[in-house]
Structure formats: C-alpha cells, structure tokens
Amino acid sequence: MEILYWAIVIIMFIISFVGLVYPIIPSVVFIVGGFLLYGLFFDFKSFNYLFWIIEGLFVAVLFAADYVANLIGIKKFGGSKAAIWGSTIGLLVGPFVIPIVGILVGPFLGAILAELIVHQKDIKTSIKIGAGSLIGFISGVFAKAIIQLMMxxxxxFTVL
Structure with a gap:
C-alpha cells in the first residue's frame, strides 16, 4: 500500500506542474493536496509549524511570481493596466478557444486587444506590448516551476 500512497502523492505533484501551462488547474492546491494526502496516508508528525510557515511563504511567493512576471513583461514594453487585464483574460480564455497553443496566443492577443481598444495605441506598439506579455508569462512559468520544485x-527533505 505504501507504493500506492506514494504514487498518489506524486500524481498530485505532477498535476501541479500541468497547471503551469493550463492555469485553470490550480497548481498550489495540488501541491498542498499532496502534502495533506501524505499526512493522511502516513502521518502528520513530520509537518511541524515551521514546515507550514515555510510552505506558506512559498505559496505567497508563487502567487507573487505569477503576477510580478506578467507585470514586468508588460510594463517593460510600455503596456498599461488594461494590457495586464487583457493578458490575464487571454490566459484564462485562450486554452479553451485555441487548444494547446491558446496558452501562448491568449495572453499575447489579450494584451494587444486591450491596448488597441482601451488606449487606441497603434498596432506596432500593441504587438510589442503583447510580446512583453508573452515574455512575462513564460518567465512566470519558469519562476513558478522553480518555486514548486523547491516546495x-x-x-x-522534511518527510524522508
């Protein structure tokens, strides 16, 4: 049974990494779910207050990394808050409208459309801002992957 329990915990962790490219899957929920399942299957004795505080800090950094990477990518290329909102909406809608590549196309187009519609910027500038959104998204995915690996x-380290 121990092998089955570990397999379930590992599957939870794997699903959390799928959430990096499909943001509809809440990565952090699956990681914490893996911790809780480990506790239910084995024991919670390994999880002291320090463990939960450190993991809680990782969760906060995980959320911040996502937002900050997108913000920096868009702002560096001259984008506005509208581009940030457009990128976020595109990130959530894109994978459903255009399966697989929508995760990249959605934020890009969302930022472009937001700048074109809200601030009436020219197409060249809007595309540049859309590229910044895409760079921010990709940077955020890498940052979140590193944070999740650290978690x-x-x-x-705590349980073994």
Missing part, C-alpha cells in the same frame, strides 16, 4: 524538495 516539493522541502517536503521531501
């Missing part, structure tokens, strides 16, 4: 690594 799982600290978990393994």
């Amino acid at each position: 799982i690594g600290y978990f393994l």
